[in-house]
Amino acid sequence: MTTAAAPVASQSAAAVAPAPVAMSGRVKQKLSSRGATVTAIVIAVLWTIPTAGLFISSFRPAEDIRTNGWWNFFTSPAVTLDNYTDVLFSQSSGAGQLSGYFLNSIVITVPTVLFALAFAAFAAYALAWIPFRGRSWIFIAIFALQIVPLQMALVPLLRLFSEGVSIGDTNIIPAPELIGAQRFATVWFAHVCFSLPIGIFLLHNFISELPGELMEAARMDGASHSRIFRQIVLPLIGPALASFAIFQFLWVWNDLLVALIFAGGNAQVAPLTVRLAELAGTRGEEFQRLTSGAFVSIVIPVIIFLALQRYFVRGLLAGGLKG
Amino acid sequence: MNETQPKLLMLMYGVIAFFAVVGVLLLVVDRAPKRGREKVQLVAFLGPAVVLLLIGLLIPAIRTFVLSFKGPGSVDWVGFANYSWMFSSSESRRILLNTAAWVLIVPTLATAIGMLYAIVIDKARGEAFAKALVFMPMAISLVGASIIWRFVYTARPAEQEQIGLANQLLVMLGGSPYRFLQDPPWNTFFLIVILIWIQAGFAMVILSAAIKAVSADVIEAARLDGVNAWQMFRNVTLPSIRPAVVVVMVTISIATLKAFDIVRTTTGGQFDTGVVATALYDQAFRFGEEGKGSALAVLLFVLVLPIVVYQVSVLRSQREIR
Numbered sequence: 001m002t003t004a005a006a007p008v009a010s011q012s013a014a015a016v017a018p019a020p021v022a023m024s025g026r027v028k029q030k031l032s033s034r035g036a037t038v039t040a041i042v043i044a045v046l047w048t049i050p051t052a053g054l055f056i057s058s059f060r061p062a063e064d065i066r067t068n069g070w071w072n073f074f075t076s077p078a079v080t081l082d083n084y085t086d087v088l089f090s091q092s093s094g095a096g097q098l099s100g101y102f103l104n105s106i107v108i109t110v111p112t113v114l115f116a117l118a119f120a121a122f123a124a125y126a127l128a129w130i131p132f133r134g135r136s137w138i139f140i141a142i143f144a145l146q147i148v149p150l151q152m153a154l155v156p157l158l159r160l161f162s163e164g165v166s167i168g169d170t171n172i173i174p175a176p177e178l179i180g181a182q183r184f185a186t187v188w189f190a191h192v193c194f195s196l197p198i199g200i201f202l203l204h205n206f207i208s209e210l211p212g213e214l215m216e217a218a219r220m221d222g223a224s225h226s227r228i229f230r231q232i233v234l235p236l237i238g239p240a241l242a243s244f245a246i247f248q249f250l251w252v253w254n255d256l257l258v259a260l261i262f263a264g265g266n267a268q269v270a271p272l273t274v275r276l277a278e279l280a281g282t283r284g285e286e287f288q289r290l291t292s293g294a295f296v297s298i299v300i301p302v303i304i305f306l307a308l309q310r311y312f313v314r315g316l317l318a319g320g321l322k323g
Numbered sequence: 324m325n326e327t328q329p330k331l332l333m334l335m336y337g338v339i340a341f342f343a344v345v346g347v348l349l350l351v352v353d354r355a356p357k358r359g360r361e362k363v364q365l366v367a368f369l370g371p372a373v374v375l376l377l378i379g380l381l382i383p384a385i386r387t388f389v390l391s392f393k394g395p396g397s398v399d400w401v402g403f404a405n406y407s408w409m410f411s412s413s414e415s416r417r418i419l420l421n422t423a424a425w426v427l428i429v430p431t432l433a434t435a436i437g438m439l440y441a442i443v444i445d446k447a448r449g450e451a452f453a454k455a456l457v458f459m460p461m462a463i464s465l466v467g468a469s470i471i472w473r474f475v476y477t478a479r480p481a482e483q484e485q486i487g488l489a490n491q492l493l494v495m496l497g498g499s500p501y502r503f504l505q506d507p508p509w510n511t512f513f514l515i516v517i518l519i520w521i522q523a524g525f526a527m528v529i530l531s532a533a534i535k536a537v538s539a540d541v542i543e544a545a546r547l548d549g550v551n552a553w554q555m556f557r558n559v560t561l562p563s564i565r566p567a568v569v570v571v572m573v574t575i576s577i578a579t580l581k582a583f584d585i586v587r588t589t590t591g592g593q594f595d596t597g598v599v600a601t602a603l604y605d606q607a608f609r610f611g612e613e614g615k616g617s618a619l620a621v622l623l624f625v626l627v628l629p630i631v632v633y634q635v636s637v638l639r640s641q642r643e644i645r
Contacts, residue, residue: 036443040453043440047457047520050471053488057474069486100327107330111337118345123372130365136642138373143638145380147631149580149623151600153383155390155607155616160383181329188337193379196372225364226353254464256584257600261608268330273466277588280470287474287486294470298463305462309455316525317532 058083058295062288083292095289098272098296105253105271105297107184108263112191113248117241119192120199121207125229127200128208129215139204146197153194154261161186161262183269187262191252199244202315206240207233243315246308250301272297344371384624391617405618418597421511425518425582425598426626430575433519434568437526441534442556454531458524465521465584472517473589476503507595514596517585522578526571533567534560573630580623599623 057070059079064072088099127139164175178185210233218228256273263269276293279286305312352367394401409415437457444453460468477487478500485491490500503513537560545559561568583600586592592601599619607616 036447039439040443040447043436043443044453044456047460047523049488050475050520051459051463054471054474065486067486068484069488069491071488071491103327103330107334107337110334111341114338114341115344118341119371119375122348122368126365126368130361130368132365138369140635140638142372142376144631144635145376147577147627147634148380148384149620149627150380151580151603151620152387152624153380154387154620155613156383156386157379158608160378181333184330184333184337189375190379193375196376197380200372224353224360225368226349229368230349250462254466256464256466256587257604260604268326273464273584276466276470277584280466280473280588281591285477287477290470291474294467298467301462301464302459305459306455309458313528316528 054291054294057287058291060288065288065291083288084296087289087292088296097267098275098293100267101270101272101275102296104184104263104269105273107181108187108191108259108269108271109249109252111184112188112195112252113245115188115192116195116199116248117245120196120244121203121234121237121241122229123196123200124203124207125225125233127204128210129228130225142197142200146201150194150258154257157190157193158261180268183263183266187259187269190258190262191255194258195248195251199248202244202247203237203240206237210236239311239314242308242311246304246312247315249304253301387617387620390613391621393614393617395612395614401614405614408615409618409622414597415602417595418599418602421596422582422598424511425515425579426576428512428515429518429522429579429582430572433522433575434526434530434571436519436523437528437571438530438568440523441527441531442560445531445534454527457527460521461524463521465517465581466588468517468521469585469588472513472520473504476513478502504590504596505594510590510594511596514582514585514589517589518579518582522575526575529567529571530564533564537563577627577630 053070056073057065059081060070060073060083061078061080062083064078086095088102089097091097123142127135127142161178162175164171165173176185214232215228218232223231253271254273255271256277259271259274260277263271264274272293276290276297279293280290348367348371352363355363391405392400392402394404410419440457444450447453463471474486475488476490478490479485479487481494481499485494485500489503493499493501502510504510541559541563542555545555550558580600582598583604586596586598586601587604590596592598592605597605599622603616603619603623605616606612606619
């Protein structure tokens, strides 16, 4: 249910995994090495300048941003934090009021990541180590759901929350009457559901590779599955959990579509992305607000990403990616 | 309206609920009576995920399929009307065309650029840093990336000073300001650039790892044969990393579903930039045309169906080998 092409990835894991022995001669050395350097620099610059321009602009006075380009900063530097205080804390309706939305993003993300990790790890363990009839079929079904676009589920899921469940004209399960901050629950629910297929698949890749003798021995000693999970599996799958947690965090924090539908238009639950998209739509030329606002939304994922890049890359190579 | 306290309370409930659920599943189940314990454990471990997938994905997906044959308000059956609307109206044909452009261009160019970069920085000094520069956009939301690029593309009338980088360069080269986001048909291409900017880093990481895994012996042998750089790439590197290239292309094609975020943040689907995902949102959630929206969702599903079928067949053959 996400944008994952995990199976092909795992299939080619052997081809993708870095070789332990590095070798000296490569394509690059045969290319004219000056051409290679120039190409590398051009791409690196193209990939960095847009973000740098945004970052510099966010600290320039509004008047400067309006009248000339950010590259003038280097000849006539003027630095201010006004854009940030305005976009975060100003109460005027045209400003971002982003501090509230920032908190919303956190309230949406934290429980979602926790629940997705737990349910995915449980299910992955069951599919790997508890034998039962139909196990293969359930695994294949979950796996296939990974690639089904979540757009397929949006309309009926939203109706489920607004109307409950009816058969004919009789309402068997009434709609949950969620008001104010309680509406976070619907966003959590949607995100957790959508992330389970990729999560189960990713963790299953790791959990099913654990040594079978370990499990056998524990079973012989009469340990229950829940004990094996706690005492043997959990300590061993830390890196895998970290990879999935980072994916899930980036996915939820950066998501626009799910939030728009299940929290959209409600200032009390909508996350940063929804508010920023709204500002871009209504105040598209107020770049002092857009640049600082965009940076507020970028800063946390970029820090987490840089700090935990190792796990992220490992997760990618193991075959999990969400757009 | 926007108070802090109820939110923090909700956050606390969420975390408490998490510990309560995990605690019940792990500890209480442990104390279940010996008879039937296996079953109880299986249900405890697999149950939550299966129930959530049924309620949150599988049943809704089936209902969407049914809804696509119904009219506004989901009351009357309309047969294939929603589908014929999709392929006959001029606005939706524009949308299909744009979607095709996204699906074809993004994977191709992102993979090509990622591969090129992976090759030229391979073994270079500061490789890790060079990778991080191109990889970083992956951490940025598409909304953030769209704002970054909106700022690059923004256009001022010719008599004013330009504040967007793209138009500044254009003016410096003697051109006149161009409205990158407003003027079709090229504006769709400039939006596509944003997703390429995000996805090239992903392609680069996967392909870089694949290039490093190419057998040293093979490369050495080719070198002794005196091949040039292009021949080396064409005949040695590319065939060895082909599986990784397929993975990257498939993954990025699926990621083009996220074109929604970009189009919505930059143009809102105006100026002929709409794609299936934005049209779906508009029809289903703004115009109350849930039938048409559902038909568009089914179209997205049909587009990825070949990938699903292929992946499942690969998985099944793998599991049989095991």
